[in-house]
Amino acid sequence: MMMTSRRSLLAGAASLGLIGCAHGAADDPIDHYVAAYYYAYPIYEFARTAWVAAAPNAQRPVHRYNVIAHRRGLTDHTGRSVTTPNNDTVYSSARLDLTNGPLLAEFPTLHDRYFSIAFMNAYTDNFAYIGTRATNGEGGRALIVGPTWQGEAPAGVRLIRSQTDDVWLLARILVEGPSDLAAANAAQDGIRFLEIPEATLLPVAPTSSDDLANLIAVTNAMLARGPLVDPVGRRAANFADTGLRPGALDAWPTMTQAQRDHWTIAAARAQEIMRGGFTLRGETVNGWHYPPLGIGAPGDADDVRATVALSGLAALEAVEATYTRADDDNHGAPLNGANRYTLTIPPNVPAGAFWSLSMYQLEPDGRLFFTENPIRRFAIGDRTPGLTPNADGSITIALQRDAPASSANWLPTPAGPFVVTFRFYLPEAPILNGVWRLPPVTRLS
Helix, strand or coil, rough: CEEEHHHHHHHHHHHCCCCCCCCCCCCCHHHHHHHHHHHHHHHHHHHHHHHHCCCCCCCCCCCCCCCEEECCCCCCCCCCCCCCCCEEEEEEEEEEEECCCCCEEEEEECCCCCCEEEEEECCCCCCEEEEECCCCCCEEEEEEECCCCCCCCCCCCCCEEECCCEEEEEEEEEECCCCHHHHHHHHCCCEEEECCCCCCCCCCCCCCCEEHHHHHHHHHHHHHCCCCCCCCHHHHHHHHHHCCCCCCCCCCCCCHHHHHHHHHHHHHHHHHHCCCCCHHCCEEEECCCEECCCCCCCCCCHHHHHHHHHHHHCCCCCCCCEEEECECCCCEEEEEECCCEEEEEECCCEEEEEEEEEEECCCCCCCCCCCCCCCCCCCCEECCCCCCCCCCCCCCCEEEECCCCCCCCCCCCCCCEEEEEEEEECCCCHCCCCCCCCCCCCCCC
C-alpha cells in the first residue's frame, strides 16, 4: 500500500516536472488520470465517511449501518466528521446499505419549522428530498430501494429509488435558538426505521485518500456493490485502463510503475485544483464564490463533484440551499485572523427559510471546520438575538480575533487562515438568477 501526504504528492509530482499549471496540455496523458481521480474521489469520500460513522471498531463492535443517529445539539468546534458543517440545524444521519433489500422508514410532518431530509447516492449526488420545499412539509412513510429492486410500494408509502445500494440519509431541522432545541429534538424523533435489511460491509476498510492504493481499492469495491446502470456508474468504464475496475481490490500492486507515477502526479494536480473550492466553476463577485450549476447533483461534472466532496461534502442543491464562500478580502488578500474585517449584510436577504454567515478555520488540506472562540459563536444569522442593525436595515458584522467594543455583531475568527460561508436556505429568485450579491469582506487593519 502506498501512503503519501498531499505535500509529498505535490513534491513528487514537481520532481517529475509534471505539475506547474492547473491543467495540462490537451495531449497530456496525465489529464486522463486526473479525470479518473475526480471520478474516484467522491465515491471514496462517501465510503470513508460512512466507514467512520457506521463501521464496527474497537469502541463499537457492532456496525451502525441502517441505524438513524441524531446529533442533538448544534455543531460546534468539536464536530470534525464532515467538512463545512452548519450551526443552524440539528442533524440526523443514517448510512443505508440496501444490498440485501429495501428499508421502510417513517418521517415527521413539520409545517412550523424548516427541514430537509436529503438522500444522497454513493456518487455524492442528492437524488430525493422530503421537507419544507420538496413535500410541503409532509412526511409519512417511504420505502427506500436500490437500483435493482422490483416491486411496488404499499399504498400510501412513498417510493424512493437510489441509483446505488449505498445511500446517505441526512436530515437538517432548523433550531430557532437554545429554547427551541427540545422541540427540534422531538422532530428528530419522528424519523424512524420500521423494516431494516441486513448490511454487507465493504471488503476493504477506507483509510485515507492520500493512500492511492487504498483509494483505488475502495473505489473498486464500491463500484462492485451493484450494477452500474445509471449514467454516472456507466462512466466508470472510461477509466478501466487506469485501474478503476469494479471489484479489482488488487489494482495498485498489479499496475506498472508508469501507471503509479501517473496516479501520483494526477492526484497532486487534482488536489491542487480542488483546494480552490467553488472557484473551479461558477461566478465570483466581490470576492464571493457563487456555486457552479449542478452543485449537489452535477451530472457529468466529476471535477465539481470532487471539489464539493473535499470542501463541502453533502452540500444541497441550489434550489434547497445556496452557499457562497469568501476566501479573500476587498484587496484580494486571503482572509486571516491576524487582521480585522467587516461585512455589511444588505437588508432583506432573499432567503425564504433563513440565512446565516458561518466562520471556518481553513485546514491545510482544504477542509473547513468551526474554531473555538470565547463566546462560542460559530455563525451569525437572521435568528441571532441582539444583532444591532444599521439605519437602513443592513447589519455590519465584525470579523476579528479579539473582541470589539460591542460583541453584539461579532463573529470571532481563528488565529490564522479562515473562510466565511453565507447560506441562503430556500433561496429566492434574486439569488438563483444572480441579481442579488453580497458586498466584499472589507479589511480594516
